[in-house]
Amino acid sequence: MRDLHLPLNQTQRVRLEAALHELQTLAPAAASAAAVTVADNIPVNHEDNILKGHGTTDQDGEVVATLCGVVERVNKLVYVRTLRARYKPEVGDIIVGRVIEIAPKRWRLEINFSQDAVLMLSSMNLPDGIQRRRTAVDELNMRAIFEENDVVCAEVRGFQHDGSLHLQARSQKYGKLQRGQLLTVPAYLVKRRKLHFHHLEQYDVDLILGCNGFIWVGEHVVVREIADLKEDEQKLSAEAETFTPIETRRHICRLANAVRVLSALGFTLTVELIIQTAEASVSSNVEINDMLGAEFYVQTAEREAKRRGDLLGKKR
Amino acid sequence: MVGLSEGEKHFIRGGIAQDLRADGRTRLQFRALTVETGIIPQANGSARVRMGATEVIASVKAELGKPTILHPDKGKVSIYVDCSPTAAPMFEGRGSEELSAELSVALQRCLLGGKSGAGAAIDLSSLIVVEGKACWDLYIDGLVVSSDGNLLDALAAAIKVALSDTGIPKVNVSLNNETDGEPEVDISDEEFLQFDTSGVPVIITLTKVGKHYIVDATSEEESQMSSAVSVSVNSHGQICGLTKRGGAGLDPSVIFDMISVAKNVSQRFYTLLESAIAAAEAAADE
Numbered sequence: 001m002r003d004l005h006l007p008l009n010q011t012q013r014v015r016l017e018a019a020l021h022e023l024q025t026l027a028p029a030a031a032s033a034a035a036v037t038v039a040d041n042i043p044v045n046h047e048d049n050i051l052k053g054h055g056t057t058d059q060d061g062e063v064v065a066t067l068c069g070v071v072e073r074v075n076k077l078v079y080v081r082t083l084r085a086r087y088k089p090e091v092g093d094i095i096v097g098r099v100i101e102i103a104p105k106r107w108r109l110e111i112n113f114s115q116d117a118v119l120m121l122s123s124m125n126l127p128d129g130i131q132r133r134r135t136a137v138d139e140l141n142m143r144a145i146f147e148e149n150d151v152v153c154a155e156v157r158g159f160q161h162d163g164s165l166h167l168q169a170r171s172q173k174y175g176k177l178q179r180g181q182l183l184t185v186p187a188y189l190v191k192r193r194k195l196h197f198h199h200l201e202q203y204d205v206d207l208i209l210g211c212n213g214f215i216w217v218g219e220h221v222v223v224r225e226i227a228d229l230k231e232d233e234q235k236l237s238a239e240a241e242t243f244t245p246i247e248t249r250r251h252i253c254r255l256a257n258a259v260r261v262l263s264a265l266g267f268t269l270t271v272e273l274i275i276q277t278a279e280a281s282v283s284s285n286v287e288i289n290d291m292l293g294a295e296f297y298v299q300t301a302e303r304e305a306k307r308r309g310d311l312l313g314k315k316r
Numbered sequence: 317m318v319g320l321s322e323g324e325k326h327f328i329r330g331g332i333a334q335d336l337r338a339d340g341r342t343r344l345q346f347r348a349l350t351v352e353t354g355i356i357p358q359a360n361g362s363a364r365v366r367m368g369a370t371e372v373i374a375s376v377k378a379e380l381g382k383p384t385i386l387h388p389d390k391g392k393v394s395i396y397v398d399c400s401p402t403a404a405p406m407f408e409g410r411g412s413e414e415l416s417a418e419l420s421v422a423l424q425r426c427l428l429g430g431k432s433g434a435g436a437a438i439d440l441s442s443l444i445v446v447e448g449k450a451c452w453d454l455y456i457d458g459l460v461v462s463s464d465g466n467l468l469d470a471l472a473a474a475i476k477v478a479l480s481d482t483g484i485p486k487v488n489v490s491l492n493n494e495t496d497g498e499p500e501v502d503i504s505d506e507e508f509l510q511f512d513t514s515g516v517p518v519i520i521t522l523t524k525v526g527k528h529y530i531v532d533a534t535s536e537e538e539s540q541m542s543s544a545v546s547v548s549v550n551s552h553g554q555i556c557g558l559t560k561r562g563g564a565g566l567d568p569s570v571i572f573d574m575i576s577v578a579k580n581v582s583q584r585f586y587t588l589l590e591s592a593i594a595a596a597e598a599a600a601d602e
Contacts, residue, residue, distance in 0.1 A: 006348075080555060243329075249330070253331075289345060
């Protein structure tokens, strides 16, 4: 809880501590056994010769952790997966990134990985939607598709032989994200699921949970040809009063604050939990801004402890 | 800071126009404020102030010195601000010099008054030990630990809290002839004198984005500003200083409007700051 700097009063502190303690006791014993901090012994069976991986070292015949994280075992290999590390991409992950550079035939994206990801012009759907070879003209018009600093949604295509990471955006659902806000949370809070794009119809909001911990909350856009989008952009640059409707904006802010609260408390972000938190704030008449106040943090932690307790009770 | 795409900029501007900013605040609402006092044991007074993701530290160090010949009845105060390279990559090396200087000058203007020391927020004559011979020199240092906009307001608040936390050692002076009229001072380790900080103002920065202005702008919002007016207001609601940043011009009537808004907002900020200090004291007592 080192990132929480909340002005808690006495009762709130006691309640928060109780809720967090409750959460800790609810965690399965296996999970807490696998969590290590620096200099913790990692129990291994010395008879089958193991391979010491990342974050481990040999000290007097014992395997000792050199990082904080979770012990992972793959066959003979033992390594520590750190929680506060950068994102580690896997093929097929849906990510949200920001364009930082336009290079020949490619865009470079910042995605919170140890290196920048590459999105090739050839692994993009063209604005006209026709499958064809990319010409020099296409290459010159790359800025019409994505500019520097644009927020882009894409999928991890794979690693090249030189170790660089390639992305693809071969569907209408990928592409530029506009009118909304980008939130960054630790990557381990977003688990890989079947769905990462969520259109929350009741709010008219798009919520994209990028596997790299970049979360997009924005106004819903109807999937359409990119040719229409260009027209839209001209309007945007003319700064006609085409602002997001206030009602939608309220929902966006409420959901964004729900994400902020949950990530500060270190809860795994799922769309259900985010909606529940936002709904809870509405039903208990918490103003959007007050969601970032101490009381709502405490309430959220208590609610999560109760929810996990109920889940465990049902299983038994 | 990373750049923003056109869509995000548009969203921020729209939010300010519709009075609902990215984190749900209205235009004249502050972020959550937390205060800690006495964080640097070596200093005479220190404070840490957090406003959202902005974090600043201020420390006050008192040293015995000699008053200047021109003003033998006044002590000396100097303010200096530094931006830590951990706050943003652009502060690395000499990158922060420009911003540090700008913040230092703005704070000096708001807190120190004229060259003669007249109109200073800190009563300089209370710093004198022996007139013309010995006085206290106050070194006020600010450090920006993490930067997410509204640095000037946070620094001014931190300095105000640090000054109220400051205890100046009591001094026993003995004048004798053996030392050629030089006073012999004996600094007490136990007795400290508190400072009168009621005159120290807070700074309210109004950042103008589009047609409207906001308080406590985040760095994303600051990137969209056309101009910003910083008004320093003391607890009686009087204006102590005024600085303007940004290239765009302002109509004089807008400035008057901004001043009166800043005055109203400052009263709210004072209560916020006081409750934060009370919470800090309660936490320290535990």
